[in-house]
Amino acid sequence: MKSIAALQNLVTPWPDGLEPSDAELEAIEWEMPLILAEVDLLDAEIAVLDRAPSELDGQRIRRARRRMLAVRRDLTNQAAAAAGMAGGAA
DSSP, X not given: OOOTTTXXXXXXXXXXXXXXXXXXXXXXHHHHXXXXXXXXXXXXXXXXXXXXXXXXXXXXXXHHHHHHHHHXXXXXXXXXXXXXXXXXXX
């Protein structure tokens, strides 16, 4: 009797294109501050799902939202500046 480990390649073949490319990993790393800010906002929102938000909860949510928007703005400005340098004057 063969174990599933012996048949693993037949059951779940590992295609070569399954791993993220270097460019995809760079993009994820570049967006990581935004991802973390969005997670903080989500954590603050989840904390008040089953209860009425207190003033402190409201402050935490507003602070997380402002941080997320600031990070999104900064990344957008960086991308625009990089595109402007790469593309030249329009």
